Amino acid sequence: MLKISKKADYALMALQHIASVQFGDVTPGRVVNTKEIAEEYNIPLELLAKVLQVLSKQGLIESHNGPKGGYLLARSARQITIAQIIESIEGPLAITDCSHEKDGDFCMQREHCNIRTPLLKIQDSIYQLLNNMTLGDMMGGTPLITIQSPAAQGVER
């Protein structure tokens, strides 16, 4: 059903939370630890920890060790796109198996496959969609998302 995984969900929630604390009015610049997020959103602590580790390794957030430690956004919320977040957790967007096939690495039906090209177009459109929306947009502040999907420029129907 084209679902995104729970881990990715958790990643989005966590990043939204971190961003809102970091740029919020109350305690701006404060680091946020795993436990705080887990409790706020009822996310299993250990699982969330792993998600945050991945995000950290991917360079979306910075980790600070030790007591009083926690996580911080690595860049501005406007510079983190939804696509980046989801791909950090789930790997490259691939609507269909043959999306990133190298030469000589075909699926069984590739030979006469008639749907690869259109599917890749669709995939590209979805990617544009996700990549044109940032964490900043998600937070309400000033929602400026502009989607001009390139794949969409086709003829009208």
Added chain:
Amino acid sequence: MLKISKKADYALMALQHIASVQFGDVTPGRVVNTKEIAEEYNIPLELLAKVLQVLSKQGLIESHNGPKGGYLLARSARQITIAQIIESIEGPLAITDCSHEKDGDFCMQREHCNIRTPLLKIQDSIYQLLNNMTLGDMMGGTPLITIQSPAAQGVER
């Protein structure tokens, strides 16, 4: 990774094939049986059969029993959208679990969930994308996707 299932893949291939036979130059109007499609695209016969049965039950194709039997599109290729095909097989498009929650049927983190609204916007955009492309578009060699700039206007929190 936002992947669509193999069954849905098969459904798309099969429908594309049926459509191209039905409206092709060679033997227009001919019915197509399961075996022919399975062999052409290297799809496991039994699995494809089940997929076609579902498509038939969903009213996308008509089945004709007995020898010389097979399948026909139930309507014109331009009236069958990619969204309809995929949803026939995979059920309603749901990018996230809470997409179609009824009242009182919350996910654990719904209470403080901060990402539901933006995700629903994204989902809607993807749906538009899939619903604006038809089987007919897929065949014409020039797939014309039309997105009407969707999602993220005014994500309020």
Added chain:
DNA sequence: CTTAGTACGACCATATTGATCGGAGATCAT
């Protein structure tokens, strides 16, 4: 040097999906 936190890797349980098997019911040709 103790404590509170992250980092990391191995691990299990369950759900989903892909795929298979067996038979029942139609339909057409002969």
Added chain:
DNA sequence: ATGATCTCCGATCAATATGGTCGTACTAAG
């Protein structure tokens, strides 16, 4: 009518992905 060919339908199995857990090591602040 009868058999061959086809769809129809339900049950089942295997593989994979996913969600979730555990234990331990490492780091930094007090």
